[in-house]
Amino acid sequence: MADDLNFPTGLGTSTADSISLLGQDLAADLMGRVGFGELAFWLVAGRRPGPGEVRLFEAVLVALADHGFTPTAIAARLTYLSAPDSLQGALAAGLLGGGSRFLGVTEDCGRFLAATLAGAEGDDYDAIALAAVAAARAEKRMIPGLGHPVHKEQDPRTPVLIRIATEEGLYGPHLRLFEAIGRVHPQVLKRTLPLNGAGVCGAALADLGLPVELLRGFALLARAAGLLGQIAEERRRPIANQIYLTVDRNASYEP
Secondary structure, eight states: OGGGOOOOOSSEEEOSSOEEETTEEIIIIITTTSOHHHHHHHHHHSSOOOHHHHHHHHHHHHHHSOOSSOHHHHHHHHHHHHOTTOHHHHHHHHHHTOBTTTBTHHHHHHHHHHHHHHTOOSSOHHHHHHHHHHHHHHTTOOOTTBOOSSOSSOOTHHHHHHHHHHHTTOOOHHHHHHHHHHHHHHHHHSSOOOBOHHHHHHHHHHHTTOOGGGHHHHHHHHHHHHHHHHHHHHHHSOOHHHHHHHHHHTOOOOO
16 A cells, blocks of 8 residues: 555655755755755745846845834744743744734735736736726725835835846836836825835735745745844843833733
């Protein structure tokens, strides 16, 4: 019976004296020759990215790595305070907070743009964007990628990622539609909101041809590095206990 079992994979395998990854010899062909960002792209896309794709992809990872004392960072630090013997628990606690308000916007925006493009005709991006924003407004749905709690005028990451995509010939339909949304949404919403960094990351990743269903995974990949940095700083300069005591000492019991 065991001889009939078959679990195919095109990723990695190993023998007693070698490790193969993506059809390459890990030690001879990849280590010291391939960067981590390039490898992450390759693992998901199933193809080796070109230099321009690597530059844009890694710019996205850098853009999403750390944003200061966000809920994900605080969760990681407080968990590390509670269980310093469980680094993996602290990292996991921070990553579990990646949802529709933090980090998850990257995937939400990519999905929104992809769905809009799939149902659109022609290439008048302003018209497509206007119809999409109006439909979302009528259905009382949020438009992912619009607005930011801190950057009220412009998210500094957005123009940089658009510039890099343009320089590398990777400014595709998702980024075009995203910028069009930025231009036309005031007509519908009667106010102007910035295109946020998480949204432009989703648009850029979608233009790279990566599956929109997995875009949140890239945000989490980037944030894992940031959370490890947060925990490292917590070890050097602890603040988690102060956060805990501040909340505890200012709690008010209301029966």
